[in-house]
Amino acid sequence: xxxxxxxxxxxxxxxxxxxxxxxxxxxxxxxxxxxxxxxxxxxxxxxxxxxxxxxxxxxxxxxxxxxxxxxxxxxxxxxxxxxxxxxxxxxxxxxxxxxxxxxxxxxxxxxxxxxxxxxxxxxxxxxxxxxxxxxxxxxxxxxxxxxxxxxxxxxxxxxxxxxxxxxxxxxxxxxxxxxxxxxxxxxxxxxxxxxxxxxxxxxxxxxxxxxxxxxxxxxxxxxxxxxxxxxxxxxxxxxxxxxxxxxxxxxxxxxxxxxxxxxxxxxxxxxxxxxxxxxxxxxxxxxxxxxxxxxxxxxxxxxxxxxxxxxxxxxxxxxxxxxxxxxxxxxxxxxxxxxxxxxxxxxxxxxxxxxxxxxxxxxxxxxxxxxxxxxxxxxxxxxxxxxxxxxxxxxxxxxxxxxxxxxxxxxxxxxxxxxxxxxxxxxxxxxxxxxxxxxxxxxxxxxxxxxxxxxxxxxxxxxxxxxxxxxxxxxxxxxxxxxxxxxxxxxxxxxxxxxxxxxxxxxxxxxxxxxxxxxxxxxxxxxxxxxxxx
Numbered sequence: 001x002x003x004x005x006x007x008x009x010x011x012x013x014x015x016x017x018x019x020x021x022x023x024x025x026x027x028x029x030x031x032x033x034x035x036x037x038x039x040x041x042x043x044x045x046x047x048x049x050x051x052x053x054x055x056x057x058x059x060x061x062x063x064x065x066x067x068x069x070x071x072x073x074x075x076x077x078x079x080x081x082x083x084x085x086x087x088x089x090x091x092x093x094x095x096x097x098x099x100x101x102x103x104x105x106x107x108x109x110x111x112x113x114x115x116x117x118x119x120x121x122x123x124x125x126x127x128x129x130x131x132x133x134x135x136x137x138x139x140x141x142x143x144x145x146x147x148x149x150x151x152x153x154x155x156x157x158x159x160x161x162x163x164x165x166x167x168x169x170x171x172x173x174x175x176x177x178x179x180x181x182x183x184x185x186x187x188x189x190x191x192x193x194x195x196x197x198x199x200x201x202x203x204x205x206x207x208x209x210x211x212x213x214x215x216x217x218x219x220x221x222x223x224x225x226x227x228x229x230x231x232x233x234x235x236x237x238x239x240x241x242x243x244x245x246x247x248x249x250x251x252x253x254x255x256x257x258x259x260x261x262x263x264x265x266x267x268x269x270x271x272x273x274x275x276x277x278x279x280x281x282x283x284x285x286x287x288x289x290x291x292x293x294x295x296x297x298x299x300x301x302x303x304x305x306x307x308x309x310x311x312x313x314x315x316x317x318x319x320x321x322x323x324x325x326x327x328x329x330x331x332x333x334x335x336x337x338x339x340x341x342x343x344x345x346x347x348x349x350x351x352x353x354x355x356x357x358x359x360x361x362x363x364x365x366x367x368x369x370x371x372x373x374x375x376x377x378x379x380x381x382x383x384x385x386x387x388x389x390x391x392x393x394x395x396x397x398x399x400x401x402x403x404x405x406x407x408x409x410x411x412x413x414x415x416x417x418x419x420x421x422x423x424x425x426x427x428x429x430x431x432x433x434x435x436x437x438x439x440x441x442x443x444x445x446x447x448x449x450x451x452x453x454x455x456x457x458x459x460x461x462x463x464x465x466x467x468x469x470x471x472x473x474x475x476x477x478x479x480x481x482x483x484x485x486x487x488x489x490x491x492x493x494x495x496x497x498x499x500x501x502x503x504x505x506x507x508x509x510x511x512x513x514x515x516x517x518x519x520x521x522x523x524x525x526x527x528x529x530x531x532x533x534x
Contacts, residue, residue: 048144049076049187050429051161053134055088056182057174065167066429067134069187070145070160073122076187083186086131090175096121096133105129108183110171113138118145122156132159132185136168159185188428196424197433197481203420204435205474207358208444211365212451212466218300249368250523251445256379260386267390271402279414283344286417287337290356293363294333299326350421350432357420361440370449371523373506373516380495380503383442387493404491407436435477439494443473443502450506453522465519468509469502476501 049069055062069076077083089107092100095114109130111121118135125133137143142162147154163171174181270278302325312324340352370376390403407416421434447469454464461467476498483492510516 046071046073046075051076051159051185051187052080052428053161053163053167054080054184054186055171056085058180065164066142067161067163067167067185068142068144070118070122070162072119072145072147072154073133073156073160074158076159076161076185078187078189080184080186080188083184084131085182085184088134088171088175088181088183089130090172091125091128091130096124098124100124100128103129106131108132108134108185110134110136110168110175112136112168112172118160119147119154119156122158122160126156126158130158132161134168134171134183135160135162136172137162137165140164140166161185190429191426194424194433194481194485195426196422197484200420200422200433200435201474201477201481203354203358203422204440204477205470207361207420207440208365208447208473209470211362211444212448212470214300214362214366216455218304247367250371251368251375251379252371253375253378256375257382259379260382264386264390267402267406270406271398274406276414279416282416282418283341283414286356286360287341289360289363290340291330291333291337293360294336294356295326295329296363296366297359298329298333299323302329344417347423350423353417354420354422357418357437361437361444364441365444365448368445369452370445372449372521373503373510373519374521376446376449376503377507380442380446380499383438384495384499387438387495391491391493401491403493407434407491433481435480435494439477439480439498442495443476443498446502446506447473453519465506465509468505472501472505473498 046069048071051067051069052064053067054064087107088110089104091104091109091111092102094112095116096109096111097114097116097120104125105128107130109125109128109132111125111133113136114121121135122133135145142164145160145162171181303323306325313321314324314327316322316327336352337356340349340356343349344353370379387403391401394400394402407419418437419434420437420440421432424431424433447466450465450469453459454461454466457464459465477494479497479501480492480494483497484490506519507516510519
């Protein structure tokens with residue numbers, strides 16, 4: 001599409017903002033068993049459990065909600081068939097901080113947060129004959145009920161579960177009106193093999209492969225002998241009679257370091273000044289980048305398939321000559337992005353987010369390029385430290401992981417869309433598996449470079465570097481999700497595993513083959529050769 005070059009910079013400008021936030025951690029948003037920070041005093045050694053709370057109102061099944069068990073008390077059954085159904089009753093007093101005035105025999109007590117210790121509530125409810133205790137938290141976040149240092153011996157034999165404020169208030173209101181409420185508590189196991197994570201793995205690896213091969217096999221451009229010099233093939237395969245000046249942003253070593261520093265500052269500002277309107281700005285930028293990315297991908301694909309369509313042009317005010325196909329695709333892309341933005345909280349919204357995100361990343365990987373391994377080392381090493389610091393080390397300074405807090409969009413009711421995500425279809429707890437755009441783009445730049453290097457050096461698939469780096473990225477992403485599983489779902493800095501498996505691989509293989517010097521100085525060496533030519 002022949003247009004003003006300033007317009008073609010729009011997707012990359014939006015993408016830069018996207019990537020600033022997207023170095024992020026691979027994670028899932030469904031919590032799991034977690035015992036970090038809890039005391040291990042006698043009688044207080046049980047792991048936390050996510051709890052499903054099924055309920056029936058006057059015999060009609062209501063909406064099941066999720067709670068979190070205490071560090072103490074009886075464990076809950078894993079199988080719903082083993083779970084006991086009991087009537088729910090309000091404790092009296094409601095905070096369950098003093099002796100009950102009425103018995104709760106064969107029932108589950110419902111109590112508010114109150115001021116007393118959770119262990120005290122549990123003992124009082126147990127003494128009143130309750131089969132279990134539901135504690136209403138004062139917000140939607142589930143608070144971990146642990147044991148104090150003075151609780152040297154805890155004899156609580158009933159399950160104790162924290163439930164969100166909205167669900168608890170609804171149950172309390174029903175019980176205040178004398179409505180019959182029954183509850184059933186159980187904690188099903190999560191599957192050992194997360195098939196949704198496997199699908200996300202395929203999406204991430206496939207995006208990098210597609211972006212690396214896109215130029216030659218989809219856009220019909222071939223890599224010239226000289227680095228970063230693209231020659232468009234003439235003829236019917238191109239689907240157009242004129243060539244387009246393609247803007248390429250070549251990353252420098254200094255630019256890579258500055259980029260990571262700016263990203264860190266921007267991330268910190270988001271952490272302190274996060275608000276719903278600011279997240280909306282990011283959503284708009286994501287939509288702009290996604291629209292342009294989808295437009296570029298669709299026009300290229302359609303021009304490749306329907307060659308005649310790629311030859312017709314039209315004159316537009318302010319834009320000049322443009323492909324008719326391009327003009328026809330723009331409305332579809334705009335409507336697609338607007339539809340996603342309007343229904344971004346729907347159960348199917350992840351599909352639109354992934355489509356826009358993949359198109360955006362393919363476009364970014366065509367526009368931004370690494371000249372050699374020297375720059376790749378600077379960029380990926382800085383991103384490696386960036387990811388680890390803001391996920392693992394920042395909690396020591398800011399009392400929580402800055403990267404994960406920003407990705408969740410804490411206290412805004414919105415989540416940042418710079419993620420590929422897929423529902424956990426086979427997990428009884430639901431939630432999503434996610435990976436940040438940066439965990440695809442940063443290693444993807446290196447994988448794309450390896451393919452261009454192989455083609456320019458006339459290397460085959462077996463004696464080149466592209467296959468090695470693609471396999472390295474796939475293995476690194478596997479290690480990421482293995483660590484996610486072993487760490488009970490805690491967000492992981494994916495670049496911790498991806499950088500050694502990509503940058504480390506190309507450096508080792510290049511050293512073994514005696515080509516490390518050429519890889520390290522590739523763009524510079526090629527430029528010197530061109531200057532020396534008569």
